[in-house]
Amino acid sequence: MVGILFALLGGAFITLQGVANSRISQDIGTWQAAAITQFTGFVLASLLLLIVRDGRWRKVGQVKPLYLTGGALAAIIISSNITAIHHIGVTLTIAIVLIAQLGITFMIDSRGWFGVAKQKMKLAQFIGIGMMIAGVVIMKM
Incomplete structure (x- = not known):
């Protein structure tokens, strides 16, 4: 049940993020909106990391380098969604x-x-x- 709840939340927030990014991009541009989204996401994740303080981040050296580039995919996701929302x-x-x-x-x-x-x-x-x-x-x- 917890997994379903988080999947629903994730789906809802992906949609809300796409709409918000689309609106931001109309004023300042697609890549600017993507940069702001990435930055605010980084800030929130960093704050949550400071609150949680479980020490797991120290194991980052055990993660395959390819997987550490996952955040870069978000820039492509954001710009693709913004462009698609504008068009369709x-x-x-x-x-x-x-x-x-x-x-x-x-x-x-x-x-x-x-x-x-x-x-x-x-x-x-x-x-x-x-x-x-x-x-x-x-x-x-």
């Missing part, structure tokens, strides 16, 4: 983002990338993503 609106952007996320997760799970346990993809999962794609096509009409 919030609803269609989020729907397509979800389909893209599911498509990538299918590849990660089925191939065992990034050290995750391989999962066999079942017909029901492919039907589900197909229905989502059909839904986006219908929404676009």
Whole structure:
């Protein structure tokens, strides 16, 4: 239940962030909005780290260097979402983002990338993503 709650919160905040970034970018530009978003996220995460103080950050040397670049992906995510929202609106952007996320997760799970346990993809999962794609096509009409 906790996982579902956090997934719902994450999904809601991704949408809210996309809308806020889109509004910011209209005034100052896409990359400027991405920089502000990254900076405010860094500030909040740093403050929370100071509050938590569990010492786990000291293990950063054990993390593969490739994975440490994950934050850089956020700049691409933010600018892509901003640009998409400007062109196709919030609803269609989020729907397509979800389909893209599911498509990538299918590849990660089925191939065992990034050290995750391989999962066999079942017909029901492919039907589900197909229905989502059909839904986006219908929404676009």
